[in-house]
Amino acid sequence: MKARKNRVGRRKINSEAASARLRLGTLARIDAVLEADERQADFLRDVIEAEIKRRERKKRARRKA
Numbered sequence: 001m002k003a004r005k006n007r008v009g010r011r012k013i014n015s016e017a018a019s020a021r022l023r024l025g026t027l028a029r030i031d032a033v034l035e036a037d038e039r040q041a042d043f044l045r046d047v048i049e050a051e052i053k054r055r056e057r058k059k060r061a062r063r064k065a
Contacts, residue, residue, distance in 0.1 A: 014045070 030040055 027040065030043055034040070034043055
């Protein structure tokens with residue numbers, strides 16, 4: 001009989017890890033603006049993704065000019 005791998009749990013969506021040193025008080029400021037049931041990690045992922053997209057658009061616009 002062939003062994004079957006059972007897949008349990010959710011699909012892995014975050015496969016890279018990073019750490020950063022933040023200015024004193026930054027995490028408290030993040031906590032102050034988090035929405036209900038939002039986690040710091042989710043907030044940071046969203047902010048980073050938005051900034052990358054903004055910079056990519058800016059870079060494309062400079063190339064077209």
